[in-house]
Every structure is written in structure tokens, then in C-alpha cells.
Amino acid sequence: QVNYYSNSCPKAEEIIKQQVAELYHQHGDTSISWVRNLFHDCLVKSCDASLLLSTVRGVVSEQTSGRSFGMRNFKYVNTIKAAVEKECPLTVSCADIVALSARDGITMLGGPNIEMKTGRKDSKESYSTVVEEFIPNHNDSISLVLSRFQAIGVDAEATVALLGAHSVGRVHCMNLVHRLYPTVDPTLNPTHAAYLKRRCPTPYPDPKAVQYVRNDLKTPMIIDNNYYKNILQHKGLLTIDEELATDPITAPYVQKMAEDNGYFNEQFSRAVLLLSENNPLIGDDQGEIRKDCRYVNVK
Numbered sequence: 001q002v003n004y005y006s007n008s009c010p011k012a013e014e015i016i017k018q019q020v021a022e023l024y025h026q027h028g029d030t031s032i033s034w035v036r037n038l039f040h041d042c043l044v045k046s047c048d049a050s051l052l053l054s055t056v057r058g059v060v061s062e063q064t065s066g067r068s069f070g071m072r073n074f075k076y077v078n079t080i081k082a083a084v085e086k087e088c089p090l091t092v093s094c095a096d097i098v099a100l101s102a103r104d105g106i107t108m109l110g111g112p113n114i115e116m117k118t119g120r121k122d123s124k125e126s127y128s129t130v131v132e133e134f135i136p137n138h139n140d141s142i143s144l145v146l147s148r149f150q151a152i153g154v155d156a157e158a159t160v161a162l163l164g165a166h167s168v169g170r171v172h173c174m175n176l177v178h179r180l181y182p183t184v185d186p187t188l189n190p191t192h193a194a195y196l197k198r199r200c201p202t203p204y205p206d207p208k209a210v211q212y213v214r215n216d217l218k219t220p221m222i223i224d225n226n227y228y229k230n231i232l233q234h235k236g237l238l239t240i241d242e243e244l245a246t247d248p249i250t251a252p253y254v255q256k257m258a259e260d261n262g263y264f265n266e267q268f269s270r271a272v273l274l275l276s277e278n279n280p281l282i283g284d285d286q287g288e289i290r291k292d293c294r295y296v297n298v299k
């Protein structure tokens, strides 16, 4: 519900917003991470902070999945949680911190303000073994991507809007070189491909090296419709970005979002809400409020 913590922890949302803002001013890319976290957490079973569990005592973290490649800033979730715990111990779920930090991160990155419900509980397990059944790969087909989102109630228009998150952040060379070597993917804009080859000069980048390309060279730290302008010029970095611009189901939405940032913001807000409300754990018999977002509570 809206304002779930209004009695139990009236300052919760304010504290989270303030922490997100402070972290943004120290490390701007934290806000980018909060947006990607929402996608990776909510798509796997529900928005239940399963993503945040660390590998420990027989638990294998979802973060170890290949799909999580490049995810960063998890340690700063603990900073937010600590600030909330100080005000209201064992009251505010990590799942709501994932959702609200994404919401506030979007605002910090110049995206729309979104009113979000709260009251999600935290999972008692990690779903590391099934991450790949839910989260698409960067070279999956558009029809598979649409069906994965459809399965959690996110329609095609909303899926196109969510991919607008690739208007910020980066892609590591690891996820790019297959489009550059041995031959350049003919669907890539040739000028952009030449730039990408300068950024990623070898076909076998060291997976541990921090070699990457920014998604959006023009407004790299702003969530806006520039992503759609880029992909229409075939400057999308991932295969899925390129496909979004050309597939007959998604292309009309891409066109419209590229032309109208207001329409993009509207659809992006609607889509973030759909994503954030996927199958939450609610009620007293479901999930728990974790004390530390990295571990399930010990009995």
C-alpha cells in the first residue's frame, strides 16, 4: 500500500531518499545501480530482495549468476539499510529499500517522480539456480524478452520503456566484443562500431578488467529518451537494444519515445510500477524483515 510505514516508521521514505541523494553525490553511479537492482530483483520470483543475499552458509548469491555481470555498489545498500535500522529497527524491509532506492535513483538521474507502494517482505531464500530462467541474456531474441516480461505482467510498450534505463550506465567489453570481432555486426552503425573498437581493442578482454563503453555518450547520467534516438541510429550496444529498434512489435513505441520525452516518462513510470509490484510477499506468514540485507535472519 501507499505509505505502509506511516505509523511504524514515518520517516522511512525520507531517510531512504536522503541516503540515495548523499550516495549519489559521492558516487553518481550508485543511482544507476539501484535501477538495475530493481530489474534483477523483481524479475526473479518477486521484488523480495532475494538479489541482495550473499553467498554464505549454503546460500549461493544470485549475484554470482552470469546475468549479474557488471552489477556494482551492493555495499552501499547496507549504508541505506543501516540508516533506516537506526531510526526503526527491524521494521523496513530490504525489498522496499530496493524498490524505493530505484524510485529515488530515477529522480536523481533526472527521470520521472514515481509514487510507489510499500510493504514488501524479504525472501528467506536466494533463487540463484533459476536466475537465467527469468532474466534474459544480452543476445536473446526480442520475442523471448517480451515473453519474459509478459509473464510478470509487463506489456510490450512497458518493456520498451524499461529498456530506456540503458540511457545511463555502461556495458563491459565482455558483453560487446562478439559484435565487433572477428567481423563487425552489420546492424551496427559503422562510425559507432569504430568507436567501440577503440574502447574495446581486443576480442578477448580480461573479464576482470574494467573495460567498458558508456551506453549513452550524450546524456550518460540522465534517464531520458536519448536511448531511443541512439538505437534508431543503430548505436545500441547490446543485441537486444538493436533488435528493439527494428522489431515490428516494438519499433513503433521506440519511434514514439524517441520523439516525445514526456510520453517516455509516462510509460517509464507506469512500467517501473508494474515491475515493482511483481508478486510481492505480503502478509504475516510470508517472508520476513531482514536485519541485514545480506543474510536471512537467524532463528
Ligand code: HEM
Pocket: 029, 032, 033, 035, 036, 039, 069, 070, 071, 072, 136, 137, 138, 139, 145, 162, 163, 165, 166, 168, 169, 170, 171, 172, 173, 175, 238, 240
Ligand atoms: C532484455 C532485458 C535486458 C537485458 C538483456 C539487459 C542486459 C544488460 C547488460 C548486459 C548490461 C551491461 C552489464 C555490463 O557489462 O556491465 C546492462 C546494464 C544495465 N542495465 Fe540492463 N538489461 C535488460 C533490461 C534492463 C532493465 C529492464 C533495466 C532497468 C529498468 C536495466 C537496467 C540496466 C542499467 C541501469 C545498466 C547499467 C548498469 C551500470 O552501469 O552499472 N536493464 N543490462
Ligand SMILES: [Ca+2]
Pocket: 040, 041, 042, 043, 044, 045, 046, 047, 048, 049, 050, 051
Ligand atoms: Ca527477487
Ligand SMILES: [Ca+2]
Pocket: 167, 168, 216, 218, 219, 220, 221, 222, 223, 224, 226, 227
Ligand atoms: Ca541518457
